Each structure stands twice: as structure tokens, then as C-alpha cells.
Amino acid sequence: MNFASVRIITDNVDGLVAFYEHVLGVSAERPAPVFAQFVLPSCTLAIGHTQTTALFGTDSANAAGATNHPVILEFHVADIEAEYERLNAYIHYWVQQPTTMPWGNRSMLFRDPDGNLVNFFEPVTEEAIQRFNQRH
Numbered sequence: 001m002n003f004a005s006v007r008i009i010t011d012n013v014d015g016l017v018a019f020y021e022h023v024l025g026v027s028a029e030r031p032a033p034v035f036a037q038f039v040l041p042s043c044t045l046a047i048g049h050t051q052t053t054a055l056f057g058t059d060s061a062n063a064a065g066a067t068n069h070p071v072i073l074e075f076h077v078a079d080i081e082a083e084y085e086r087l088n089a090y091i092h093y094w095v096q097q098p099t100t101m102p103w104g105n106r107s108m109l110f111r112d113p114d115g116n117l118v119n120f121f122e123p124v125t126e127e128a129i130q131r132f133n134q135r136h
Contacts, residue, residue, distance in 0.1 A: 005044035072117040080122040104128025
């Protein structure tokens with residue numbers, strides 16, 4: 001089994017697409033006005049309008065409007081400081097500026113326009129670099 005994608009359900013597809021195009025530096029594929037996807041080497045980030053949840057059944061439609069944001073979208077970057085400089089003026093809500101975490105990653109967290117947490121990280125200690133390289 002391979003992990004394929006994460007999908008954000010929103011009423012603001014166009015706003016999130018514009019945000020993630022800027023943050024990720026990748027253009028979204030838009031096969032339909034209510035759906036977009038960013039195909040990255042390791043995974044796909046999809047964005048779907050709340051209308052699309054009805055296609056998955058009635059139970060999924062009920063969860064689509066939830067305001068709980070228990071997931072953090074994480075992106076491995078080559079240079080966390082350069083990414084911070086690139087995004088600093090663009091990001092409106094910083095949760096954490098670049099900080100070295102106890103497990104050896106340098107990490108920065110911010111929120112997208114819907115309030116979802118986004119983490120950019122770079123392994124910086126020898127142990128973190130080895131751990132990351134063994135998995136990838």
C-alpha cells in the first residue's frame with residue numbers, strides 16, 4: 001500500500017489554491033472547478049470543495065463542515081531559513097518561526113487561510129538527517 005494524498009475540504013477552493021501555489025511554488029492541476037491537486041514527488045495535496053463530499057456518501061458530508069483542524073501538513077525543505085525569508089511577508093499567521101525541535105528538525109509552522117496548520121521542516125542534527133535518509 002502506498003500513501004497517495006491528503007485532501008483538504010473547503011468552501012474556499014480558489015483561495016486555498018492561490019495560497020498553496022505561492023507557498024509550494026507549484027501550479028495546481030484543476031480537473032474541475034471544485035477540485036485541485038498539487039502533485040509533488042512524495043505525495044499529492046488535493047483541495048476539494050465541500051460539495052464534493054456528497055460524492056463519498058452522507059456520512060462524509062456531515063464531517064466536511066467541521067472546524068476542528070487536528071492535522072498538520074508537513075513538507076520537507078532543503079533550507080528552512082531560506083523558506084522563512086521567502087514566505088515571511090506572505091504568511092499572515094505564524095505559529096512558530098524557525099525553531100530547532102528536540103528530535104533534531106528545524107521547523108516552522110503557519111496557518112493556511114482555512115486555519116490548517118502547515119509545517120516546513122529540515123533535519124539539522126546528524127541523527128535527524130540519518131533518520132530521514134533511512135526512510136527516504
